[in-house]
Structures are given as structure tokens and as C-alpha cells.
Amino acid sequence: MRNFTFLSILIATSFFAFSFKSFPDKNRSIDKAIVSYEEVTVNTTAINAFFKKYPKLKKYQKDVEDIYKAKQYKSIWYDDKSITELGALLYQKVNVLKDQGIEDKMPYKDVIDEAFNESDNIDPPHIDTELLLTSMYVFYASNVYSGVDPATLKKIGWFLPAKSISYARILDSLIVDSDRLNEDDYLLFKQYYKLQDALKKYRKIEKDGLWQKITIDSATYKDMRPDDTAIAIKQIRNRLFVVGDLNRDTGSDIYDEELMLGIMKYKKRYNLKLNYVITRDHINQMNEPIGKRIRTIMLNMERCRWIPxxxxxxxxxxxxxxxxxxxxxxxxxxxxxxxxxxxxxxxxxxxxxxxxxxxxxxxxxxxxxxxxxxxxxxxxxxxxxxxxxxxxxxxxxxxxxxxxxxxxxxxxxxxxxxxxxxxxxxxxxxxxxxxxxxxxxxxxxxxxxxxxxxxxxxxxxxxxxxxxxxxxxxxxxxxxxxxxxxxxxxxxxxxxxxxxxxxxxxxxxxxxxxxxxxxxxxxxxxxxxxxx
CATH class of the missing domain: 2.40.440.10 (L,D-transpeptidase catalytic domain-like)
Incomplete structure (x- = not known):
């Protein structure tokens, strides 16, 4: 049974829930859960027994075995009587996996939760927790750092050089510097982290209900040009402010010079012909659900995972x-x-x-x-x-x-x-x-x-x-x-x-x-x- 202090849970949850790029100061470690000491013994027999007990993790067995061979079968996640700081940070990362644009779920996550939950009296055997955390690490690394496997990439017509990574070597680097779990330009293409920030922005727009539909009468709609007046112009102005193409929203329904600059910025971002005309096609594009924008960002984060x-x-x-x-x-x-x-x-x-x-x-x-x-x-x-x-x-x-x-x-x-x-x-x-x-x-x-x-x-x-x-x-x-x-x-x-x-x-x-x-x-x- 893990026993985190209330303050440490509050700090860890705040950092990971609201700022993917925020990390605790290196000189201040997360409080570790104190447990009655139970020595963790890892060997091939224990590994085989573990994957029989948790069959949904079977596909990670070879990677887990390779990691422990490289570590000479020493415990990775326990430091004396507690789970290591890296183990706690990895757990928090998996809790906010959605921030990485990933919807996959970690099998047996409820069992892992028990190892970090101070509100109940259930504590999995330490060997189970040890191997669950290693499996969770492989799950996380394969989803975040690798993405779709090379064979599948070829099937979908992606013939750029495939990324090759070693889970054991990555783990070694994380043990030395846990901040690399937050951002590492040697593991992920820089564009990935930029898209991650964009994902956070668009999800907040969705959560706050700011993506409002622009209303037009399709039967009578005419292209809008500078100096025109329309309710739709007021709505377009608000949309451009929400996404950042305008610095302010005056609420005006007149197509003025300020809106002209916002329209040009919008069209540049969407690779459209640069002019001041607002057509029905432009309105239809603006009215696409924000969920489509979010999904597009997620798909391109996945493509970034494939780039060496x-x-x-x-x-x-x-x-x-x-x-x-x-x-x-x-x-x-x-x-x-x-x-x-x-x-x-x-x-x-x-x-x-x-x-x-x-x-x-x-x-x-x-x-x-x-x-x-x-x-x-x-x-x-x-x-x-x-x-x-x-x-x-x-x-x-x-x-x-x-x-x-x-x-x-x-x-x-x-x-x-x-x-x-x-x-x-x-x-x-x-x-x-x-x-x-x-x-x-x-x-x-x-x-x-x-x-x-x-x-x-x-x-x-x-x-x-x-x-x-x-x-x-x-x-x-x-x-x-x-x-x-x-x-x-x-x-x-x-x-x-x-x-x-x-x-x-x-x-x-x-x-x-x-x-x-x-x-x-x-x-x-x-x-x-x-x-x-």
C-alpha cells in the first residue's frame, strides 16, 4: 500500500494536469511512498509467471525481458522501501496520456493505481508492481516515442526512413535525467512538441465552448468584402479572435481594416489564396467542428513519432x-x-x-x-x-x-x-x-x-x-x-x-x-x- 502525503499528490497532479512541460525542480524530489520492505526479486521465472497472470500485457514480454537482461535482473522501480521518483513521474505521465494525443488505455491500469492509492488497503505484491511499471514504461514509450510499427507504415504508403529505438537505452537516459521524460529532441521530432502545445490550445477552446457556429443564409449568401455589414462578420471576428488571428474582439459587424488583417492571417494559415473576399466555402471551412481540428493535430503528432x-x-x-x-x-x-x-x-x-x-x-x-x-x-x-x-x-x-x-x-x-x-x-x-x-x-x-x-x-x-x-x-x-x-x-x-x-x-x-x-x-x- 503506497502512502503519498497529501501535499505531494497535490503538487504532482497540478504539474501534470495543467502543464505538460512543467516538471518538479531537480533538487526537490517527489515524496516516495513508504511501505513495509519487501525485496523484489526479478528472474525469468517471475517474468513468465507475471505475463501468465496479466495476459493482456503479453505483447510487451520480449521488450520487458530485454530490459531486465540489460539491467542484470535488478529492480528498476524500487529504491530501498519505495517506488522511485521516475516511477511516480511515469505513472503521472500515463494518467495524462491524452495530452500526448493518444487515446490508447494501459491494460490493468486499475492494478497499478492500487500501488499509488493511499485511500485503500490493497497493495499488489512488489514483484507485480515492478513488472507492471516496466510494462507500463514499454507501453508509454511504444505509444509516445515510436507510434505505428514500421511494417504498418509501409502498408499505408509511408516510405520515409523508419525510426529505430532501444527501450533499454531510453530507460537508462531517463534514470540519469528524468526531465527527458518531459521533452527530448533526440527522441521526438521538434515539431511534435509544437503540435502538443497547439493541441492544448484547441482543447481549451473546445472545453470553454468558444467555437461558435457562424450563421449564414445559404440561399441568399453573397461573398463578403471590406465595408460590408453582416451578423456573420461579427461572428467571424469572434472566431478569429478565439484562434489568435485577431488580438481583440471589438464586436463590430462591419468588415473593417482590422478584420481584413485577421482574414489575411487566417487564409495564410489555411493555405488559401490571399485576398479579402469571404466566400461560402470559407464559412463552411470555419464551421467544421473543432473536434476535426483536434483530430488533425493528433494525427500529425503521430506522424512526427515516425520521424527519426x-x-x-x-x-x-x-x-x-x-x-x-x-x-x-x-x-x-x-x-x-x-x-x-x-x-x-x-x-x-x-x-x-x-x-x-x-x-x-x-x-x-x-x-x-x-x-x-x-x-x-x-x-x-x-x-x-x-x-x-x-x-x-x-x-x-x-x-x-x-x-x-x-x-x-x-x-x-x-x-x-x-x-x-x-x-x-x-x-x-x-x-x-x-x-x-x-x-x-x-x-x-x-x-x-x-x-x-x-x-x-x-x-x-x-x-x-x-x-x-x-x-x-x-x-x-x-x-x-x-x-x-x-x-x-x-x-x-x-x-x-x-x-x-x-x-x-x-x-x-x-x-x-x-x-x-x-x-x-x-x-x-x-x-x-x-x-x-
Whole structure:
């Protein structure tokens, strides 16, 4: 039977219930429960007996065994006559697992509660508590630090490098520094903690009942513009104040200059065309339940769990986020260039994977994929014998290719990172397509609006490729290849919300329906039952 003081329970509960990032001062330990001493003996016999007694934890047995082998079968959670401070902190973390965007439940949580509950006289055997806490640690670490297993990730089409972690090594680090249980950039992608703050904010909005519906008459609705007056404008103003796009709510029903600034901020966060018009589609978007926003944040926290943190620590890399239709070139831990892009359509979805850019090809040929020849060009060639010549194309070894030039479908430069999907980044002559909000137009490749600038930024420290040489190579006269001296990692990801450097959360369209499928995988009643 554990015997915490009332004050220590109050302190621990306050810290974990109201501030995920708050932790007790390192020099002040949580009071430990004093018990009649019972030596804890861990061995394979005890472990086998434990998992027979608690069969719902069976899937954690191998990990538990590996941890105790690494610890030479010594007790982890007992310090003389009490559960360690780390054990108490881990228990509190599992009590507020919802703050991590996780709805899974720890099996036999009621038995673990008994070890920390001073109001009853039930005290589980110490060997049970010891192994329950180790199982609880594996449960917590697998849910928070790992997420979906690598095999499942491949099934859902996520081919970025899989994270590999050791529960034993993580536990060692937590024993040395329990603050790492609160935040650890070597275990979780930094974006995770930013999304966690956003989750807390949106849940508070939901709890306080501040997400009020914006009322319009669908039959008579007209787009709203500056200087218009409407009840809906007053409601929109309140919504923008609640989410932080406005600093105050004046209660005015006039579309004034202050609201104009708030609308621009809102549209920027939702990747919408930047103008002052408020359409019915915008109202419908604002009227989506706040629960949908919360779920979107939770789903993207899960995606962050899959990212090996070392990826973001690379000195130089390119990140493509499909739903935001943007590319980021990062160098020396700073965003060096941002460019709009367009990606594959629903019939030719851009694959979520990574590669290493090894060369830049200026004024490239476009070797037309056979599928496009068969499905699109064949009929055109049959009906117009001059079709290839009119489109600057030619036969080459039994295949069709488009010659270099300003009208080449790849534009004037392409960025190659060899991969089995035959996906790469390239320029495009179809610049007007970047004016659309939803940019799913390609056959799978990534079309880059600022392709020339990307080449300049990548090669700016290479004395062999000055600006004038790059411009000449991009003249469209002949294909020229630049082999990079250092390969650059390219990560193509899928995040439907993202917290920017300024702390503002942006939401993006689920263009490939990935949120819906991931939601079913993680949060459907069947999925939660399978986890128990």
C-alpha cells in the first residue's frame, strides 16, 4: 500500500494536469511512498509467471525481458522501501496520456493505481508492481516515442526512413535525467512538441465552448468584402479572435481594416489564396467542428513519432510537404529557400519517401514514360502525324523524348535523387498552375516554382558553378549535368498541419485522404480493441 502525503499528490497532479512541460525542480524530489520492505526479486521465472497472470500485457514480454537482461535482473522501480521518483513521474505521465494525443488505455491500469492509492488497503505484491511499471514504461514509450510499427507504415504508403529505438537505452537516459521524460529532441521530432502545445490550445477552446457556429443564409449568401455589414462578420471576428488571428474582439459587424488583417492571417494559415473576399466555402471551412481540428493535430503528432530526429539535424536537406504544396531547402539549421510546388494527382499520387539528390540536370530531355505514351500520346500521334515535331519531341531508341527548351515539360532544370518510383523535382513551363490553391496536377513528380532559385541556392558555395554558368546551362540549348560534390537528403512527407517558426499552426487539405485512413487505423473502436 503506497502512502503519498497529501501535499505531494497535490503538487504532482497540478504539474501534470495543467502543464505538460512543467516538471518538479531537480533538487526537490517527489515524496516516495513508504511501505513495509519487501525485496523484489526479478528472474525469468517471475517474468513468465507475471505475463501468465496479466495476459493482456503479453505483447510487451520480449521488450520487458530485454530490459531486465540489460539491467542484470535488478529492480528498476524500487529504491530501498519505495517506488522511485521516475516511477511516480511515469505513472503521472500515463494518467495524462491524452495530452500526448493518444487515446490508447494501459491494460490493468486499475492494478497499478492500487500501488499509488493511499485511500485503500490493497497493495499488489512488489514483484507485480515492478513488472507492471516496466510494462507500463514499454507501453508509454511504444505509444509516445515510436507510434505505428514500421511494417504498418509501409502498408499505408509511408516510405520515409523508419525510426529505430532501444527501450533499454531510453530507460537508462531517463534514470540519469528524468526531465527527458518531459521533452527530448533526440527522441521526438521538434515539431511534435509544437503540435502538443497547439493541441492544448484547441482543447481549451473546445472545453470553454468558444467555437461558435457562424450563421449564414445559404440561399441568399453573397461573398463578403471590406465595408460590408453582416451578423456573420461579427461572428467571424469572434472566431478569429478565439484562434489568435485577431488580438481583440471589438464586436463590430462591419468588415473593417482590422478584420481584413485577421482574414489575411487566417487564409495564410489555411493555405488559401490571399485576398479579402469571404466566400461560402470559407464559412463552411470555419464551421467544421473543432473536434476535426483536434483530430488533425493528433494525427500529425503521430506522424512526427515516425520521424527519426537525426533527419532534421542534417546540415543540408530538402523537405517537401505534399498537403501544403511547398518545398523547403534547409541549410545550417535555417530555412534557406521556400518554394510553391505542385504534386501528383489522385491517379498518380506523389510517393512519401526519401532519397539523396546527387545531380542537377540543366536544360534536360524529358524521357516520356511509356504509360503516358500509351494512354495519352498514342492517340494524338495517330490523329496528327506532326504531333511530335509540334511538341519538340522525337523518337529515341524506340521511346519518345522531348528535346530541351523553354516548353519542355520539365522546364529548364531537374533535380535527381535516384529512386525506384522514378520521382524527381523539376521546373515547369506551366507557371499559371501555381495560382491554384489545390495543386495536384502532375503524374507524380514535384514541379517547383522557384526551380532556378533552388539551383542557385544549392550551388552558391560551389566555385565551379557561378551564376552566369548556371544561367547559360539553363538556356535550353543542350542538356548539361552537374554532379553534386555532396549528396543532399530529400524528404517527401505528408503533414496536414504544421506549426511554423512564429508559433502559428497552419492547416492543409488532406489531398490524398491520408488523414481519414490513419484515423481509422489509430482511433476506430476495432483498432483500440486490438491494442488492449
Amino acid at each position: 530526429t537525426k533527419l532534421a539535424r542534417a546540415q543540408e536537406f530538402v523537405m517537401v510537404n505534399i498537403p501544403s504544396f511547398r518545398l523547403f531547402y534547409v541549410k545550417n539549421d535555417k530555412i534557406d529557400l521556400v518554394s510553391d510546388i505542385f504534386v501528383g494527382n489522385r491517379m498518380n499520387e506523389t510517393v512519401i519517401f526519401s532519397g539523396n539528390m546527387d545531380r542537377i540536370v540543366f536544360s534536360p530531355y524529358w524521357n516520356v514514360p511509356n504509360s503516358i505514351v500509351q494512354n495519352e500520346l498514342k492517340s494524338q500521334i495517330a490523329s496528327n502525324k506532326n504531333y511530335l515535331a509540334e511538341h519538340n519531341m522525337e523518337w529515341n531508341g524506340g521511346k519518345v523524348r522531348q528535346k530541351p527548351g523553354p516548353k519542355n515539360s520539365l522546364g529548364l532544370v531537374k533535380f535527381m535523387f535516384p529512386n525506384p518510383n522514378d520521382i524527381y523535382m523539376h521546373d515547369t513551363p506551366a507557371k499559371t498552375l501555381f495560382d491554384f490553391e489545390n495543386r495536384t496536377f502532375s503524374h507524380g513528380c514535384i514541379n517547383v516554382k522557384e526551380a532556378r532559385q533552388l539551383a542557385l541556392h544549392i550551388l552558391k558555395d560551389d566555385p565551379d558553378w557561378p551564376v552566369d554558368k548556371i544561367d547559360k546551362a539553363m538556356s535550353g540549348e543542350k542538356e548539361t549535368t552537374c554532379m553534386l560534390k555532396n549528396k543532399i537528403p530529400v524528404y517527401i512527407g505528408y503533414f496536414t498541419c504544421w506549426v511554423q517558426e512564429d508559433g502559428e499552426i497552419h492547416f492543409y487539405p488532406d489531398v490524398y485522404g491520408r488523414d481519414e485512413s490513419l484515423d481509422k487505423l489509430l482511433y476506430s473502436s476495432d483498432a483500440l480493441t486490438m491494442k488492449d
